[in-house]
Amino acid sequence: MLATETVIFASLCYIGVLFGIAYYGDRRADIGRSIISNPYIYALSLAVYCTAWTFYGSVGRAASAGPAFLTIYLGPTLMVTLGWLVLKKIVRISKIHRITSIADFIGSRYGKSMTLGGVVTVIAVLGIIPYISLQLKAISSSFLLIQQYPSLKPLPPSGSIGLWSDTTFYVALFLAVFATLFGTRNLEATERHEGLVAAIAFESIVKLVAFLAVGTFITFFIYNGFADLSQKALSSPELRLLMTLPEDAGAFSSWFAHIFLSMMAIVFLPRQFQVMVVENVNEAHLNKAIWLFPLYLLAINIFVLPVAFAGMLSFGSSGLDADMFLLTLPMADEQVFLTLLVFIGGMSAATGMVIVETVALSTMICNDLLMPLLLHMPSLKLAQRRDLSSILLSIRRLGIILVLLMGYAYFHYAGEYYTLVSIGLTSFAAVAQFAPALLIGIFWKGGTRTGALLGLVAGFSVWCYTLFLPSLAGAGLMPQDFLEHGPFGIAFLRPFELFGLDVFDRITHAVFWSMLANVGCYVAGSLFSRPSAMEHTQATMFVDVYRYVGRVHDSSVWRGTAYLPDLVSMLERFLGKERTEAALDIYATDYGINWDQSLTRDPGLVNHIEKLLAGAIGSASARVMVASVVKEEPLGIEEVMDILNETRQAIIYSRELERASAELRAANQRLQELDQLKDEFISTVSHELRTPLTAIRSLAEILHDYPDTTPDRQREFSSIIIRETQRLTRLITQVLDFQKLESGRMRWAITTVDLKDVVEDAVSATGQLVAEKRIRMQVNLPDASRCVEGDRDQLIQAMVNLISNAVKFCDPDRGQIEIRLEYVADRLKVSVADNGIGISEADQKQIFNKFQQVVDPTRGRPPGTGLGLSITRQIIRHHHGELKVESTPGKGATFYFSLPLKPTAAIPAQ
């Protein structure tokens, strides 16, 4: 016999232990020695994922659909493998921005949007209500069943029972009180609840141990192990079906859809977000948790199938609810202790979920729905109230009670007609609506508030239409016609076969359409709307979260100044005096600020305070509050100009860099060219030196070896030797001259020079050369003598160079050179024309360069160093003239230059 009193007493003992753990956890947290700061507790707290659905519902699911129950646990396993990419980023972002809930996260991502946070809250609350009702149903069913101990009969439908005699109603009230006591004892600056997490971890151990113990008992003591059960099942045509998935497209698509849903649920269920992200103490804990948590899921599922088989074999046709096999099997075997253990285990699974879920939801309701609204109502003068923390706490408590009562209402009217799993999946499909806005939002900066809002609303509407409303209709709250024939008899719009899509089961169908609407609207809305500055900043801060590590304080686009007393009193209203002082002290030590120095605070502090507040009341509310005391300075035109200016400077600077590097490149190329030319020059010069040297040497050897050569020949040889040495001297002089000119060490003896004399001297100096080649030389000199200033010797050198150059290129047979001197305005023009091969257009530019020689394909490299024209040009330049050339190839070339006349055109003193 198991008295109701015993059950209640055991439950109360269990809850007492929970409170003890929570109290201990909070105490340890207060003195800074956290008991939850290790990966094992973190992984166990994640196991709040396993609710009464897992504890009772999986067996029921396995008894009706076979392996399909596993999808709900395979999905999270897959999701944690993406942990590094997704979870870690979400955790990091939330830590930096002090995110308190999923509504806060999404609102914050899209420019701290109040509307968005509110919409997310509404979706979360409505979506989770079926899920809460599932827990109520499980607890009340197990309670009602255990009361029958040891007899077993199906439970009567509770819809007929009045409110005040309905156990479930009292269960709901009890849970509300329980959650209130747990979750809203005080207002934390960070919205973390260490004691709560410790209790949840403990509950995870209890439910696992209970399931494994009872599973082992049923499998190995009532039956003879896995093999025995499987063998028996195999021989039953009904149970045989549970070993496989149906072989049709629908089964596999729903298999996939359920895996997808559970992948989303593990992140987006408000309670999962709460324990995984908000309550996370240390990011590194994820490393261990990502394999411990799936291991937990695997362990708690090992006995699901055997229990389902056992239940079906024991009471296949007795009408007992398959969801409750875990409880009814030990009851049928009259195991008092195990029955009680299952009951406690189921209660721990349900209470864990309800506590965390309602705390998370009430935080959202308060921070993201009610506070922003209340703060925006000037008539309430809420922003001026002295102590707001008590109001916040009341709102949260009311939120918890409200959520549980709605859960009860849903259970009362609709929940009874569905299995635990199908109720749960409805909630999963609702929270999956957060996926596009959040997942795409943390990887794609282009997502905008409008897009997110449209996507959420569209997806949620489809969810309502295809799952929520039909579940009400199924319970008789809406006309049944609506399901069978569509609204107003439009078959096209039947909620389970929208637009005639009838290949999927209900959940898959709803997931497909809602995701299509959600992602479609999100992407389209984002592409066709423009983000505000705030949205833009937040998007960047979220997407590039790793890049902005340690630079959080520059995060805000809005800058403001405020008076310290205003800020402090505002913080105190929310956090209390002690916490405020502690928080500000930390900031002061971190940034080396002396509070006494000035009363006006910089934007950095204002941001910091906004973050502190966000931890308590959510980012949207915090912004409203801070705005009420801060003289906000939105980005003015000046600041925008500053930013633009900085950007411009950066661009200019980079252009300069580019130009400088281009110059360097050019200089480098030039150097390489020069280097090559120098090599050529050296080879040319040494060749030029060797030719006369060889001649001199061989002639000198002849003279030396044959002293008896005739005097005539001796004279002839020595004259050749003299000529060759002169040539050598000339060459060396030229090289030296060039070197002097190049390095600017040439000494110029500037006097007044009559160019007529210069030309005559040059002509006579080259007379021998000209005569040798039989060239006809014509010199046209003006009558009047006018003078220029310059170095006489150098000018002669220049003329000699030009003449010998002309001689070199003259027509070999009928050579003709014309030298002309004429006055043009106040300049004196000198030209030297030949009738040689001429110089092509391209070569005209080259010939004045040092070492450059015109190489004729037929005649080869001309004699000389290639320095002549270059030297000449330098000399002329020094005399303020420019050496130029005019030429038609084949008809000779004319070199000319002009020098300025000396103003006092006098006869030279010489």
Added chain:
Amino acid sequence: MTRDKINGRRLVGLFLLGMLLFNFPLLHLFNRPMLALGIPVLYLYLFAAWSLIIFLIHMISRSKPDTPFPDHSE
């Protein structure tokens, strides 16, 4: 490359492996009402693949690829 990045890629690879193991064509192979080791084959397969994935996550999250750089998060 930091340890985090390398492990992150390995985990993404593991995710793809999981998607493969837990989905249609491979599931189909084991989708028959038979027993192996006294357990229905589909269940045996699913739990085995699941254990494998968990074991691999464990190995990856524990491993420290050799890297000359200190462990930064980006």
